[in-house]
Amino acid sequence: MRDVRTPAVMIQGTGSHVGKSTLVAGLARAFVRQGLSVRPFKPQNMSNNAAVTADGGEIGRAQAVQARAARVSPSVHMNPVLLKPETDTGAQIIVRGRRTGTLFARDFGTRRSSLLPAVLDSFERLEREAALILVEGAGSPAEINLRAGDIANMGFAAAADVPVVLVGDIDRGGVIASLAGTHAVLDPGDRARIRAFAINKFRGDARLFDDGVTAIERLTDWPCLGVVPWLPQAAHLPAEDALDLERGRDVTGCALTIAVPVMARIANFDDLDPLAQEPNVRLLFVRPGEALPGDADLIVLPGSKATISDLRFLRAQGWDIDLAAHMRRGGRVLGLCGGYQMLGRTISDPEGVEGISATVAGLGLLDIETVLTGDKVLRPVNGTHCGTGTLATGYEIHLGRTSGPDCARPMLDIDGRPDGASSPDGRVAGTYVHGLFAADSFRRAFLAGFGVASTLAYENQVERALDGLADHLERHLDLDRILAIARTRRTVRRASVM
Incomplete structure (x- = not known):
């Protein structure tokens, strides 16, 4: 025919x-x-x-x-x-x-x-x-x-x-x-x-x-x-290319400053697009060779395609020193996926998933350890933010398993399964879930913790x-x-x- x-x-x-x-x-x-x-x-x-x-x-x-x-x-x-x-x-x-x-x-x-x-x-x-x-x-x-x-x-x-x-x-x-x-x-x-x-x-x-x-x-x-x-x-559309970062919004007079170090293998940075659209949020992408700003209220370590390599990159930029100073000033830190893994005590790659088999020291801001494995987790997520009880939606896309004492204070509850970890004082937290900030209820509750009111309807804006x-x-x-x-x-x- x-x-x-x-x-x-x-x-x-x-x-x-x-x-x-x-x-x-x-x-x-x-x-x-x-x-x-x-x-x-x-x-x-x-x-x-x-x-x-x-x-x-x-x-x-x-x-x-x-x-x-x-x-x-x-x-x-x-x-x-x-x-x-x-x-x-x-x-x-x-x-x-x-x-x-x-x-x-x-x-x-x-x-x-x-x-x-x-x-x-x-x-x-x-x-x-x-x-x-x-x-x-x-x-x-x-x-x-x-x-x-x-x-x-x-x-x-x-x-x-x-x-x-x-x-x-x-x-x-x-x-x-x-x-x-x-x-x-x-x-x-x-x-x-x-x-x-x-x-x-x-x-x-x-x-x-x-x-x-x-x-x-x-x-x-x-x-x-x-x-x-x-x-x-x-x-206002989600960014795909790292060249799209910092697309020129006026951020003068913002109530909250969030700094994001741009690592060599940064991944899924569109997680932060909804925050970039918030009128009361100043989102700064810190390029290699620049210091993390001293006036940041929150530092977000984003996802990474090569966690151990990017952790070395972070240290080579001196950002670990900036993070330590940020913590001494009373600042807060959030790690997303690979950034979450970096916050722990160690990252082990026994199978050489990211290259050569190795175990490296993490940033030590969370009492957790990560082991990278070859099996990849890929799934949509519907859960609850443990701190506020608000709905949390997104997706997981990662290699590795994380455990340790701070996992007893998870960031999310996903149908009875805990995800992420928090420090005892709550100033450091991490999660494997991407896309959290696209949900208006979660983002508003998260920003309210910094005293920032949000009226942005992000999905409607997209x-x-x-x-x-x-x-x-x-x-x-x-x-x-x-x-x-x-x-x-x-x-x-x-x-x-x-």
Whole structure:
């Protein structure tokens, strides 16, 4: 029999951080509002910001946000390959939601092609349940040295026969050269797969770039789908990339200062996004080479993809000394997942899960010990905050087990199972649960402990941001043309099912 493939379009970029994730989220919400059943898809992602799916798998945080934009539950098939960097040369590899080991850069070129069948199978599963698939590329197709065996950009687009829209970031400068240069370096087959381009993050009067659009169209023969102005409200969406940290909110006159050291392998830092939106909270991300501020009321040690390595990094920055001074001043400390593990007396890695087998001294702020093990905990969480009795929701995504006297004062009760630990005076606490601050009731109770009142409805704000983003794209992009491009996928002959 002869069938028409599910309409699909792939959003690729001239480079990383051009806004692909945000554009896919906005397009998903816009097309869903038109009555279409939409699914996001990213063949390969590289990020230490992950989300847990209902079936206990993990995918990139951006695909979870895109699923929310499409008003569907996240699925491991939306991001079948996730790479989580552990070192400069190695990454934990997640295939369809499950850890399969560590992949080193030297081996990735030969390993990629073996992952393509799983990627295509996941894509085909989404095809069976959607009227439109919005695919996000990774990095840039102009990295032609990576084209052989590629599954992230043109390799996937060719294998699945998906047309491409190429996005350039004008805020970075050089957007004409970026788009024209990508056209120049691609081979003819890949070049023909790109059906149009768009300009993202324009500041000012877009009419001033009319001649630029004309020049790009002349140099590439690709039509322009629109010039998208900078949208500050996009900062209200959960961040995926560490480059998104500190996105420019005015924090003068805040009642509470929270400092967060940015470690080399920081992970799931979107935990802190709701706090960043609080009008009475000053959230400071402290970069390497900077001291933890002396006026901080609370220091949060965030999640880490490589706890022992990041603990060494923390000490190399002198942040352990700053933490000790913070405690002497009467400050408070909260550890999240890997940050929680760092607060204890020791961290042991007998199996070499993070590299070489070792046992290292922790910061000693909690009387606990952690043993890293190869089995990974992945699960949604519904529980109660022990200190206030408020509802606590989130998810666990970690390696290791923690025990010790301070665990007798857990931070959370999860259906009768204690989680986390607290010091006897309550000034130091830690938990394995991510995403706690997204729940308004928990966040308000937590901030009330610092004398800060909160009226922020965070989840409602995220929904408003998604709708606002969709409105924005409807005004500035030719959505009808994007849908027409998605519908150009060729018909294919499929064998009859007996």
